[in-house]
Amino acid sequence: MNTPLRIGLAATAALILSALPTWAADFTVETAVLDNGLQVVVVPDHRAPLITQAVYYKAGAADEPAGKGGLAHFLEHMMFQGTTNVPGEDYRNTIARHGGEENAFTAQDMTGYWQTVAVEAMEIVMELEADRMANLRILPEEFESERQVIKEERRSRYESDPRGPFSEHMSAAVFMAHPYRLPVIGWMHEIESHTVQDAIDWYDKYYVPNNAILVIAGDTILAEVLPLAEKYYGVIPRGADVVRSRPQEPPQLAERRVILYDERVREPSFSRSYVTNSRTTRDGLAPALSLLSQILSGSTGRLYQALVVDQGIATSAGAFYSGGTMDQTQFGMWIAPARGADLVAMEAALDVEIARVVADGITQEELDLARNGTLSGLVFSRDSVTRLGRRVGAGLAVGLTIEEIVGWSDEISAVTVADVNAAVATVFNRAHSATGLMLPPPDKE
């Protein structure tokens, strides 16, 4: 039987800057699990008569077998080529006739498919998406044609600009063993190597209802969605249990350095990434690091104020933290050097800022501002119910619970100065870091 669970989060946030209504950051999610294991989630919003359906599979590039880089993404492309019931062209035409938009994405931890349509077309897109969960048909000639498309995609996105190889080499240095070191799209020679059977095996293993999450965001409620979910998705048999087991990082004991020289580089780039924990570790580090990245970022943040405003050695600088990964993640910093800046001095200036926050910690005022900004950002994010749905789907796909996803605002509200300072002490370990420089060839400097 279904087990509908209704979660509406009340305001439990600690008091922060008085102007902000913290309750406003919360949103309502309804969920149920079908007998075959498919989790169904509805995020209601009745402002516009639209819905976005998205199906997330708990299978991404980091789940690929060694040497099969890009297979998850290749299969994503094949999902648009038709099923035993519906040719690919009919799928696209049906959605287009309703004025809908649709696409898909592959990431390290998940693969997602979505359609946005008028609410009247909800049943149609549910039928189509359920069909390709169960009945994909991969024809060899289409597989070969799509291989060429993917190679063009790789050329467009990663080979036409030196930033492509730079980011690929950085990832490979940041992670020593975890497959996050490899590009989602795959290396060109591995794209070349995939076979139809590889794709079928991948599909059979991962594309099963008990390894998927159906999210419908928009002008509907669970009571309307559930009968349709039962009708179209509920008939798909449960598959074998999926165990996601990826190579994990060994202790990192030495910092790494990546220097890419490329004729096309006219302005050098600098970045540094530290390997650290994500939200799934559940050790309180994630909300603290998220706020720390805010304190360092933005035009009022520490890095910009120090490197751009005070010292004039950079044109921009900031930090980022992506806590939504299934395994370990990166806390990163980047700098765009000012013209003619001494890069050694610039890096030293960054290290001075890091040493300063490690030694002295952050201030209450910095924390209040960052927290206020994050919570307001969560309120503004409710303007797009499609994005809210994506947040829920992506969170579930990496193993967070709905309570954790919706309760992020509470975690943020609860962070103290001491929490951030403890996170600072943990994260800034050079032995866990890689530093990257993208430069013109030495003789052109």
Next chain:
Amino acid sequence: MGIPMTNAFRFVTTFAIGLIWFGAPAQAADIQRIISPGGIEIWYVQEPSLPIIAVELAFENAGNSSLPEGKQGLANMISTLLDEGAGDLESLAFQRRMDELSISLRSSDNADTFRIRLRTLSDNRDGAFEMLGLALTAPRFDADPVERMRAGILSDLNRRINDPDYLLGVAWLETAYPGHVYGRPPRGTIEIIEGFTQEDLHDFVATRFTKDRLKIGAVGDVDGAEIARLVDAALGGLPATGPVFEVTRVDPIVGPNFQVIRQDIPQSSIIWGTTGIMREDPDYYAGVVMNTVLGGASFISRMWQSVREARGLAYSVGTGITPLGQTSYFTGGVATRNDQVAEAYAIIEGEMQRMAEEGISDQELADAKSYSIGNFALGLDTNSSLARVLVGLQISELGIDYIDKRVGYINAVTKDDVLRVARRIFWGDEEATSGTLRMVTTVVGDPVGFDDKN
């Protein structure tokens, strides 16, 4: 309607279909037109379900086309400086105030307009509009932040010198509009940016942020009287009028014209284009339907089918019509491996010829109409996007009831209309029964066997 010029080229690298926003949602938002006590017209929708307000402002005749030769990029530089200090608040104090109030104030420029986007929690609306007013009426342009922003722009421009997509867009416009403001690089050049003075900055604001140029759309948790009060308080101090900067009516040059910019990269990017259809032209909707079938609705278009699906020649391919204030262009874009450029471009030309020779089928007409009508509603899903549409409706003078009427305009298009408009675009003559494609075509990359066509 003012589409930023760079958008026309975005389909080179993404799937995104240019938003066709003139259509009807099933339940059109209740759009109100208010004249504030201070005489400022505001289009707004009250949306109480979220505690936020989204405001979109546009100043017409204040984009790049309003700038004289040698001042291109000034509007872009202004857009980087509007949160860098105003009134008594220097840069850091201004930005800290914005942080404290969680205000987002973003500006951008395009060919014909200067845009400002304000987003605030409704509880902070007084502070937010106060900051908006300060930014537009009393910007400081202190030397330090001006030099910081200048350095950032110069570094960005220098980086783009080797960016194939940037080069492609700039080169196509330059070739298509020689000697006209629409042909000049929208972000200026290094030499131009280096030359901007404090006087240039202040002059831009004084002459272009004027009430007669202003269009406002607002959506959010606020009522009409309140939004009118806020707008008056923030913008009542703007000058009533400013000088008119004449932009001459122009069409792209008539092709065929081929240009290859050699770069040692594995893939070539291509833009081709010619005269499009002006927004006020009676055949505009026929142009929309024709473009939808040809390359506008990317996943289902003929070009997508023949270039990507049938032959795997490209990751994306698409076309669009971009009407500006004094011109309109039809353009398409694709990126493919250097040794496939000739093959891909021959297919693309073949699709344009076929469109001009045969037009579209009954089924394609019906599908394109239902796509175009249904797709419109998708652009009204957030307060911010609705506010943008409210400004677009005013700029294009489409009327407050346009959203309801738009379905009829699309449905009235016939196959003959589509054929006529295709011949006009591709051959330059809607009466002709045969013709030569008159495309201006620019390639960046190292295409094999392609420059021979010159």
